[in-house]
Amino acid sequence: MSTNLLFKAANRHWLIGIIVAASAIAGGIALYGVSQFGVADNSTSSKVETIPRAQKVTALARLEPEAEVIKLSAPLALDGDRIAKILVRVGDTVKAGQVVAILDSRDRLQDALQQTQQQINVASSKLAQVKAGAKTGEIQAQQANVERLQAQLQGDKIAQVETIARLKAQLQGDNIAQQATIRKLEAELNNAEAEYQRYQQLYKEGAISNSLFDSKRLSVETSKQQLNEAKAVFNRINATGNKQISEAKATLNRINATGDKQISEAKATFNSIAEVRAVDVQAAQTEVDNAIASAKRAKTDLEAAYIKAPITGKILKINTRIGEKINDAGIADLAQTDKMVAVTEVYQTDISKVKLGQQAIITSQAFSGKLRGTVSQIGLQVNRQNVFSNQPGENLDRRVIEVKIRLQREDSQRVAGFTNLQVQTAIEL
Structure with a gap:
């Protein structure tokens, strides 16, 4: 227990x-x-x-040429045609105007051009045949007559014009001379009147005789008469000279009218003696002109079958192969990759911090080191984000504004082959 x-x-x-x-x-x-x-x-x-407060704005971006990518395609008339030859490869540098591809329609267009050239030859031969039908000798004789009348009219006109000029010069000279005479007589009259007034006073005082006083008064009257006559002569010279000039001008008008009429009649005769009408020649010439226009159009269509580079740049991608039809993607992508930019999608709440001229750093796992650039353009539209990091829980409906960052020249050369590459950017505030 x-x-x-x-x-x-x-x-x-x-x-x-x-x-x-x-x-x-x-x-x-x-x-x-x-x-x-x-x-x-x-x-x-x-x-x-x-x-510390954030000193950078970070965002995802994509690399692309500053001048953007050009899609080479066929003109509207040949849209949907097939590719016969591709003359470049991806990565090739092409110059402006260099042929990049040849369309399947080239052979057909070459045949069309040759056909139009044959049409030119046929139309030209027809025109020559129409012209050869006239009487050469008579035509040349009448042509010479027309030329003679034209030369005669020209000579008569020149002579009459010179006559009018001479009459005007003569009238002007006579007027000048008569005006000088009138001025001289006016001076003499003034002098005589002054003498008369002085002698009149002396006569009243009784210092001279009656006959001497009368002689002074006569001198005044004589001077007045001479002055009036000189003025009358001046008026007569003007009237006569102007009349002569008017008559000479009327003669010139008559020469012109008559000469033109004679030439018109001679030309009408020239046309009447020809066996082939001018309208026939014109019709044949029109056929030649139409054939030439068709050839030019065919040549333009043929040149369109050769797809050429509009600028100097690099081929980024071949979108259509030999034998394939041209689609919406075009034949090839061409760009000037010597100047690259990073198209950065800046979140809308950060855009107020971004300014032109700010420095930026661009990084990516696709290349080593860092790229540097400068903010060169700030977009004016708010859009949905297109570049994603593919991280779990990422907001795929972010609102962003595109900001372009121009890379330095040496950095552009480093990433010239990375168009559309996704990169990370950090814009220094």
């Missing part, structure tokens, strides 16, 4: 010890956790307080 009691007492003490030890361990763990949480919280608070 006593032994059982001792055994039970020992078990109870052992159980109590275990409970106390477990409680102590749990309390220690809880205390450690609380202390660690406080430390972590204080550390986090300290870090939040010391994080």
Whole structure:
């Protein structure tokens, strides 16, 4: 009995010890956790307080030529044609005007051009045949008559014009001479009147004789008479000269009218003696002109079958192979890869921080190191994001604005073969 009691007492003490030890361990763990949480919280608070303000705007971008990619295609008239030859490969550098591809319609268009050239030859022969039907001798004689009448008319006109000029010059000279005579007589009259007035005073005072005073008055009357006669002569010169000039002009008009009539009659005779009418020649000439126009059009169509590069650049991609029809993708993609830009999709809330001229760094796993560039253009439209990082939980409906970053020349050369490559950009604020 006593032994059982001792055994039970020992078990109870052992159980109590275990409970106390477990409680102590749990309390220690809880205390450690609380202390660690406080430390972590204080550390986090300290870090939040010391994080500096962001000095960069980061965004995804794609590389492309600054002048954008040109899709070479056929003209509208040959759209949907097949490719006969491709003369370039991906990566080739082509010059402006260089032939890149030849369409399947080239042979057909060459045949059409040769046919139009034959039509020119036929029409030209017909025109020559029509012209050869006229009487050459009579036509040449009448043509000479027309030319003689034209030369005669020209000579008569020149002679009459010279006569008119001579009469005008003579009239002007006579007018000048008579005006000088009138001015001289006016001066003499003024002098005579002054003498008369002075002698009149002397006569009243009895200083001179009556006969001397009468001679001064006679001088005044004589001067007036001479002046009036000179003015009359001046008027007569003008009237006669103007009449002669008018008659000469009338003669010139008559020469023109008569000469033109004679020439018209001679030309009418020239036309009447020709066995082939001018309208027939004109019709044949029209056929020649139409054939030439058709040949020019056929040549233009043939040149369109040769697809040429509009600019100097590099072939980025061949979209249509030999024997295939040209589709919406065109024949090939061409671009000037010596000047590359990073088209960056900046989130709309960050666009206010971006300014022209800011420096930027471009990185990617596709090339080593970093590229540097300058913000050269800021878009004016907000669009949906097109470049994605493909990370879980990424927002695929972000609103962005395109910002173009022009790469430095040496960096453009490094990534000239990476058009449409996805890159990361960091615009320094």
